[in-house]
Amino acid sequence: MKITHLILGLLVGAGSLIGIGFLTGCNSGRTPTPESADKLAEFHEFYFEKQNEKLNPNALALYVDYSNCIAMGQHSRFFQAFEPSLTASAKQYFAVKGKNIEPHAADSTYALLRTIDNVPFADLKTAAERIANGNTEGVLLTDGEYYEPTVTKGNDNNPYLAEAFKTWLKKGHDIFIFVEPYEELVGARSVQKKRFYFLFTDQRLPDNIYNRVK
Known part of the structure; x- marks a missing residue:
């Protein structure tokens, strides 16, 4: 049985990193134990049956949050080092603009990443869920700020990516998260x-994309 991995920066608030951990799906101690041996088949089917699902190769879907954060990434040495692997791997490109997730030609990824304009809010939850429910690799570039056009605006205490993570990991796949600090000018302050x-x-x-960029 494959051990599911997750290198995860826990998110609380508007993209704040509060921890990094390494989790294993089979031996974390959080999975309940079946009461008797005759329940083992049901137990395995419920928790681990999908862990043999395979991803379609060479079909990576790139989701890009159209925000100042990603637009400013063009000046980041880390982003610049990361970008060639994305450009070479992406076979699908989606622009996350507000509530809209727009498809674009993947062969224009290099140019698209250089023409990003800031959109006031981004439906990151739907973007992550689309990746998790798909059968290809996916990458989401974002500042982690999930906003909705409502009175409350932000989702400061909402673990909005949790379901997408669980969906993906229960299939036996992996998630890796790179976190890059940067400064952004908001109004008159940095x-x-x-x-x-x-x-x-x-x-x-x-x-896979992790092996390409690590």
């Missing part, structure tokens, strides 16, 4: 923020 690179992948997949 604010410390973080740029997130969420990699939905599977280490069993030859030439």
Whole structure:
């Protein structure tokens, strides 16, 4: 049985990183134990049956949060080092603009990443869920700030990516998260923020995106 991995920066508030951990799906101690041996088949089916699902190779879907954070990434040495692997791997490109997630030609990824304009809010939850419910690798580039056009605006205490993570990991796949600190000018003051690179992948997949960028 494959051990599911997750290198995860826990998110609380507007993209704040509060911890990094390494989790294993089978031996974390959080999975309940069946009461008797005759329940083992049902237990395995419920918790681990989907762990043999395989991803389609060479079909990575890139989701880009159209925000100042990603637009400013062009000046980041880390982003610049990361970008060639994304450009070479992306076979699908989606622009996350407010409540809209727009498809674009993946062969224009390099140019698209250089023409990003800030959109006031981003439906990151739907973007992550689309990756998690798919059968290809996916990457989400974002500042982690999930906003909705409502009175409350932000989702400061909402673990909005939790369901997408669980869906993906229960299939036996892997998630890696790179976190890059940066400064952004908000009004007249400089604010410390973080740029997130969420990699939905599977280490069993030859030439997977994590192996390309690590």
